[in-house]
Amino acid sequence: MKQITCYIDFVSPYAWLAFDQAPRTLEGVSYELRYKPVLLGALFKQYDNPGPAGIPPKREWTYRHATWLGHAQGCGLQMPMQHPFNPLPLARLALQCSDDGFINRFTADTIFRHVWLGGLDANDPARMEQLRQVLSEQIRPDSENEAKALLRANTEEASARGAFGVPSFDVDGKLFWGLDGLPMLRAYLGGDAWFDNGQWDAATQRPSGLG
Structure with a gap:
């Protein structure tokens, strides 16, 4: 059974879409998928990446595309009041x-x-309290400081692994990024011979033509 770590940040619509889609895409292969929350903004910062929200036309496209994908997948996706x-x-x-x-x-x-x-507003205080109540049986007592340390450690780990966005799926030292990376992940888990022909490693050896 393959062990897969999925780095997520709840601010990403594509993380929600991939979370919903992954069980269907990976059906039929032996795996365990485990989730690690990280801070997407910190991953962006390491590469001076403003993210989709930092480029106005891309921001608009991202919201249209993600909302349509939620409709097409059947999981639903409504942009929160602020994003x-x-x-x-x-x-x-x-x-x-x-x-x-x-x-x-x-x-x-x-x-x-x-x-x-x-x-709705993801950080509305009343809604946050309702969310806390739903999760109350799982919340560990006096865990606020530990949660902060875990988030920092998760984000540093993801960065060290080369994650530049979410969702990122880490398996066998290979990192698969995004909702549209799920079919490639499925192929790897299914033993696709492409992963044995050197093409994966060749991507790291291609020289850049930019000055």
Whole structure:
């Protein structure tokens, strides 16, 4: 059974879409998929990447595309009242349900739905309290500081692995990025011979033609 770590940030619509889609795409192969919350903004910062929200036309396209994909997949996706928003409270709440940096699928699903279904304010205090109540049986007592440390460690780990965005799927030292990377991940897990012909490593050896 392959062990897959999925780095997520609840601020990303594509993380929600991939979270919903992954079980169907990976059906029929032996794997365990585990989720680690990270801070997407910190991954962007390491490469001076403004992210889609930092480029106005790309921001508009991203929102249209993600909303359509939610419709096409059948999982639904309504942009929250404000986006981007500060994802720190959600990530830290998620990791209050963890003792090792991983969160279970119930926790991830609950928070993703809080953000991406209904078109409401993800950080509204009343809604955050309701979310906390839903997760109350999983929240570890006096875990606020530990959750902060876990989030920092998760983000540093993802960065060290070469993650530049979310969702990123880490398996066998290989990193697969994005919703549209899921079919490639499925091929790898299924033993596709392409991964044995040197093409994966060749990507790192191609010289750049930019000055």
